[in-house]
Amino acid sequence: MRRDHTHLCHHRPPQKRRTPHRGRQPxxxxxxxxxRHEHRVLDDIADALGHWQHQPRSLVPAIRYDRDRTEGAGDGPKDGITHPADVLEALWEWAGSWAQRTGGTANAAVLDHLKARTLWAAHNPQAAQWAAYRPAMRQLRHAARRIAHLLPQRQxxxxxxxxxxxxxxxxxRDFQPLPTGLSDMHRCTGCGITWGDRSWWMTVNRTTLQALPEVKPEQYVTLEDAWLIFPDVPKPTWRKWKERGHMxxxxxxxxxxxxxHVGDLAALATRRVSDTRNVREVG
Structure with a gap:
């Protein structure tokens, strides 16, 4: 009885279809x-590492501005990958594991070694840990692009x-460095809208945020947003309200x-203005 391996293929056919899809032999x-796609992921890793450039250490110590002890905050990425050597080490671990299970040695270039055994790995998913290998390679590709400064810079x-x-x-879009370096254009990854530069993006942000209390009072905002929405309220006042549990x-x-909720903050700001006026009238 023939074993069914259709669950291993990325282009698996619908469940009701019993014949293999065109292009794959039974x-x-x-x-x-x-x-080819699995090989392309490895090629993408090599391409990203090829764009990595050593950054000389600055004589001025770096200053951390994110002092909040939030979950996930730290001095480095969660995967611990900060250098091309870290990516290569992870690749060699997979190459060594596959070589051990195939009775060979991983003495070739690591990417060539993995490419040469990808088909074997698909045929032997348990021994090759195929289900773990595929997402691991995609994570390494992401890490390689990150350390090579090819990923978008979040604002x-x-x-x-x-x-x-x-x-x-x-x-x-092909993760090739822009000839001009970091783009001035700001782009939303959701709706795709763009702003020509940071000043225009900040202007639109400020205008839109300041209209939220009346237009959408249930909108979620951060304390930093509140500073822009209610510029008349001093920053120490917001911190005091937070400490006292008013927010x-x-x-x-x-x-x-x-x-x-921006509506809750608007109520606090309005109450402050009212209290300030009452104090002035009494005085």
């Missing part, structure tokens, strides 16, 4: 397009139109910062 657990503050992340690009935390953002 006895193969992975189709040629999927095999502080979400898109005021859809709430998604706003970024500036170091590279094009009700509704949720936390992806950086672990407290978020509040």
């Amino acid at each position: 006895h193969l657990p992975i189709c040629p397009p999927c095999l 502080n503050g979400p898109c005021v139109h859809c709430g998604a992340t706003v970024v500036r690009d170091w590279a094009d 009700i935390e509704r949720r936390r953002d992806e950086r672990g910062r407290s978020m509040y």
